Amino acid sequence: MNKAGAGVALAAIVLLNAVVTYMTIVFSMLSGSTFARSVTIVFVSTNVLGLLLGIVLLLRGKRVVAISVAAAVLPVSFLALAAAATQPTHLFGPIAAQGEHNWNEVVSVSTGEKVIVKRWEKGRLVGEPGHEPGILFDESRIEADLPGAGTLRWQTSLSPWLLDKAHDGAWYLIAKTMTSKSSREYGIEYRGEGTKGAKFVAYKLVNGTWERIVASDVPNEFKAPNLLTYSGIAFNPKKSFYNGPQGDLLVYVDGKMNAVAAPASIAEGGLVDLEYKLRLNHPSHPDQKKEFELTREYFDDGTRYIEYKCKPQSTDCAWVTLERGLDERFGRAPKQRMP
Numbered sequence: 001m002n003k004a005g006a007g008v009a010l011a012a013i014v015l016l017n018a019v020v021t022y023m024t025i026v027f028s029m030l031s032g033s034t035f036a037r038s039v040t041i042v043f044v045s046t047n048v049l050g051l052l053l054g055i056v057l058l059l060r061g062k063r064v065v066a067i068s069v070a071a072a073v074l075p076v077s078f079l080a081l082a083a084a085a086t087q088p089t090h091l092f093g094p095i096a097a098q099g100e101h102n103w104n105e106v107v108s109v110s111t112g113e114k115v116i117v118k119r120w121e122k123g124r125l126v127g128e129p130g131h132e133p134g135i136l137f138d139e140s141r142i143e144a145d146l147p148g149a150g151t152l153r154w155q156t157s158l159s160p161w162l163l164d165k166a167h168d169g170a171w172y173l174i175a176k177t178m179t180s181k182s183s184r185e186y187g188i189e190y191r192g193e194g195t196k197g198a199k200f201v202a203y204k205l206v207n208g209t210w211e212r213i214v215a216s217d218v219p220n221e222f223k224a225p226n227l228l229t230y231s232g233i234a235f236n237p238k239k240s241f242y243n244g245p246q247g248d249l250l251v252y253v254d255g256k257m258n259a260v261a262a263p264a265s266i267a268e269g270g271l272v273d274l275e276y277k278l279r280l281n282h283p284s285h286p287d288q289k290k291e292f293e294l295t296r297e298y299f300d301d302g303t304r305y306i307e308y309k310c311k312p313q314s315t316d317c318a319w320v321t322l323e324r325g326l327d328e329r330f331g332r333a334p335k336q337r338m339p
Contacts, residue, residue, distance in 0.1 A: 013071045099123045101231040105272035109165040118143040121231045137178040146171055154334035157182035158201055160227050166219045171205040187330035188300050199298040203334055210334040215299035222294055233280045234266045251282040
């Protein structure tokens, strides 16, 4: 191998090394794990030293040795990344295992009946190097046996917000968008200045089928959520609210911030009763007030958006409006199994 070829090979190895090292840095910074940060420091130090030594050896004519030195750390780096992909909790800290929660909760409906609802939420790890990582909502599932109506099961990119039975006996299910993913999937991503954007998507159980409805179809008796609004609140209350000076929690109630005693967290698969849920279903900031009220201005008004000559839910095409488009293609509707 001539000197030019050796230089190209060394440069390629260094570039590959840099990519693997960058991935390691991102993983470790997202994790919040001291161990992962230590691994990153070792990788970076080894790569820098290997690169410098490789350059020195190349300049001295020891081309094969130079390439071998620069490439020596690659197997270790790739093994670490492969292990991180299969065992993220062990290598990158406990936060990697906090992306899913499941629990049961007691739900009181307007007719006075009580229903046990099974809930599940999945999130994805997000963060930036140098910042504490967090979990962003991704998917949810809700299951319940509805008295006289059968079994509800819904897996969706929305977060279930209210499951209620009106005084006329009809069942309603309302969920809210949590991310741009759910807004696109359910066709309510509003465009244009001055629009506040829809937050709620609603369904009514009609003859055993959940039909999507708009704000004017929702009974006025529904005012607030009866489902737990955020799973993170129950599993880690101190991370979900603003902390007061005495270690208490600050919640926004009746137009002002109030200090409340910190509730205990629940375990996976635990039960959220009515009293516990009442303590948690409050905004922790004035800007969150709309998340806890069925405000019509934040409600789905029946307008849908679909990209011209593109599949629904596409993100890279021009937009056109479907008037009153209660189109079944938008979103995954709840499923109902009749008794």
